[in-house]
Amino acid sequence: MAETVALEIPARPDFLALARLIVAATAAADPLLPEDRIDDLRLAVSEACTNAIEAHQRVGSEQSNIRIECRLSPEQVEVEVRDHGAGFDPDVLVDHPPATDPARLDHERGLGIPLMRVLTDEVEFRSTTDGTTVRLVLRVSAVRRGR
Secondary structure: OOEEEEEEEEOOHHHHHHHHHHHHHHHOOOOOOOHHHHHHHHHHHHHHHHHHHHHHHHOOOOOOEEEEEEEEOOOEEEEEEEOOOOOOOHHHOOOOOOOOOHHHHHOOOOOHHHHHHHHOOEEEEEEEOOEEEEEEEEEHHHHHOOO
């Protein structure tokens, strides 16, 4: 049986720390998740929330809240971040040079989605004209295998 913690935060950067804290505390309730994996999730959630805040700012809906749901089950920790921005297609994002390429220094932005993909076991983007939901998953079985 999954336990769910839900949080709604204003679409403002000063609430990012609260979102990270709540997600990390929920994930830490699973004794099988090591601290470094919880840190990975914390950073991935921070990136997803930052993107959500920026999506709200682009459409002038800073007054709307971002919803964060963290579900803890014996198999995984799943976090969904929902915004009310214009939506986007992650498959059409422009690729930047690899982090080791000096040309990467010419790009200040664009690491959020690649970071989410590297730091979690699964990332899913569902986008509509009413906003985007980012689903991030850490599997407990991946921890047992020594991911």
